[in-house]
Amino acid sequence: MKxxxxxxxxxxxxxxVIGCTSAPDRIGDLDLKKWRSDRGGCEEIRKNQLxxxxxxxSQLLNKHIDEVGQLLGRPDxxxxxxxxxxxxxxxxxxxxxxxxxTKKSEGPKVILRFNAIGYLAEVTHQTKPL
Numbered sequence: 001m002k003x004x005x006x007x008x009x010x011x012x013x014x015x016x017v018i019g020c021t022s023a024p025d026r027i028g029d030l031d032l033k034k035w036r037s038d039r040g041g042c043e044e045i046r047k048n049q050l051x052x053x054x055x056x057x058s059q060l061l062n063k064h065i066d067e068v069g070q071l072l073g074r075p076d077x078x079x080x081x082x083x084x085x086x087x088x089x090x091x092x093x094x095x096x097x098x099x100x101x102t103k104k105s106e107g108p109k110v111i112l113r114f115n116a117i118g119y120l121a122e123v124t125h126q127t128k129p130l
Contacts, residue, residue, distance in 0.1 A: 024071070030053055032072070034046075034049065035049060035053075036073035040091050040101070041092045042098035044094055062120060062121075063120050064119055068112065072090060076091050077101070083116055085114060086114040087112065089130065090109060093108055106127050106129055108126075110125050111126065
């Protein structure tokens with residue numbers, strides 16, 4: 001099978017450009033750089049971004065898990081659910097989880113539920129321990 005050399009390299013270039021782009025610094029008023037720097041909400045930077053996060057929630061829905069992970073950074077807690085669902089948990093405030101992530105924390109958090117094919121299906125906020 002003969003492959004058109006120009007088409008092949010154009011495809012490789014396209015994949016590299018798309019795959020190698022860095023995450024944006026903002027979505028709306030949400031400063032993603034600050035968000036990603038506040039692991040577990042322990043520096044309480046995310047606490048001041050709660051209103052901005054709520055404004056952009058609808059923009060996150062139906063995004064793939066990889067894209068959400070790139071935007072928001074590694075989740076504070078990653079859980080697997082039934083039927084191949086995945087959950088990403090991000091804390092907004094300092095809590096018992098800052099000293100020991102295995103401890104249950106009543107800190108305010110957002111839980112992102114991804115469906116079996118990896119797309120964000122639901123965003124919920126809660127304070128009760130997981």
